[in-house]
Amino acid sequence: MTGEPNTRLSDLFGLAGWSKGELARMVNRQAAAMGHPQLATDTSRVRRWIDMGESPRDPVPEVLAALFTERLGRVVTIEDLGFGRRGRVGKRREAGTQEHPDGMPWAPERTAAVLTEFTGMDLMLNRRGLVGAGAALTAGSAITGAMYDWLHSDPAPAAHNARTNEPQHAENAGFDRYEAAPVGSEEIEALERSVEVFRAWDASRGGGLQRKAVVGQLNEVGGMLAYRHPEHLQRRLWGVAANLAVLAGWMSHDVGLEPTAQKYFVIAAHAAREGGDRPRAGEALSRAARQMVHLGRPDEALDLMKLAKSGSGDETLPRTQAMLRTIEAWAHASMGQGQAMRRTLGEAEELFVSDKGDVPPPSWMQMFDEADMHGMQALAFRTLAEHDPAAANTAQRHAKQALDLRMNGRQRSKIFDYISLASACFIADDPEQADRYARLALVSMGETSSHRTWDRLREMYRLTGQFAGYAKIEDLRKEIELALPPSVFKKAKGAQI
16 A cells, blocks of 8 residues: 555546446456455445555456456556556566556566456457547657666566476466467467468458457467467467567557557567567567557657667668668658658668568568558658658659559558559649549558558548549549548548638
8 A cells, every 4th residue: 555546546437437336346246257256345445445555456456457448448457557466476667657657668477467468358348349449648758768778688587486388377367368278389380370361461451350350369379478388489479479469559550449559569569579589579669650650649659769779689680670760751751850751761771772681581571572661651752742842753753663563462551552642643733643543542442441541541631622623633522521431531621621
């Protein structure tokens, strides 16, 4: 007990709208349903949790997390409630401090428990049809400050008394978590293949249709990580967890679940670092940076990119470094910093061509090819063109090169290229060409489930306003209005007022 109010719990309690007596009764009912019929919480106990900072004993934090998750329609974790975890291995900083607002980084061997808890809550929201987007994004600078030293250090060795193929006795943090058991190389190979299938589906159709399957698979991998396998297998399992967490985050971002996406990117960075793969950890954080640029927070994206680049380690391949530079360049473009953008893209080009291919790229980098390089350059120049219209011609050139190089199965990327190209044409005062490429994007959009395409289309719709007198563009605007969901279209209309 700290004697100070638990402000995190108090804020969530206020949002939930319960009385203290109601919460006490629900804790007892939920605990009984979870196999703890002996729990007897009362109003005074709830008051001490909220007003005096008392930390309840297990399983109460887990019970409270489940109740608040269901009530608020978004994932609420034990850390969100302001409670620290009682891990057997290592010590962790208290969650909710100013320096470490989300209790990051987690103590050694805590990542699997956090992973299974979060995915379990996410699956519960899916089952019950709840939305799960009502939380605030953590500032990029806060993540960077919390994780900098940790990401630059080596993972702590496993506890000396943890034996191979023995459970690590972590608390039962997850929901829908099956009984953990040791796995062998064949099972891990099957998991690695499943990641490739999910990744290809996401690139082709967007994140909406397979997100739940990815989250469920990640939840199971968390259970597997509760066992201490031989080191070579454990590292591969951490790699699977990192890859699935990045996919879960990217798919969540793709369907507009932004706080959920950010949490998965942070989980992915932790998993990759636990597996000794610093470049993968850096790439996971770069996803969070891309998310920030998309949401109009490029300054925070640059904070995250500093951490992603510096924490990736010396073993990062040139192509991976090039990819990181393109995201940084997009952030500069969003801020109208043309000189910084061009300098960073120049570095990206040099790094990309310097990669001789003598070292096979990791599976998670195989999607970043020459087409993607041009696609990111097109996006950066198209974004800069909002500040400097002269950049629109260069954006068109890169978008066309990206489209020429795109392979089958990358439908969402093609849509983004078409939208970048059409937008650049509008900015360059070429409505005829803009209309052509915009219609190609519209034709393809029905085949994907990506909210990000709607966001990009909404931005393009805004650019059509200056050509509203053209018959072709009037027809195009009507088609865009039909393609956009009402809530997105309302934002598009509002941006033109």
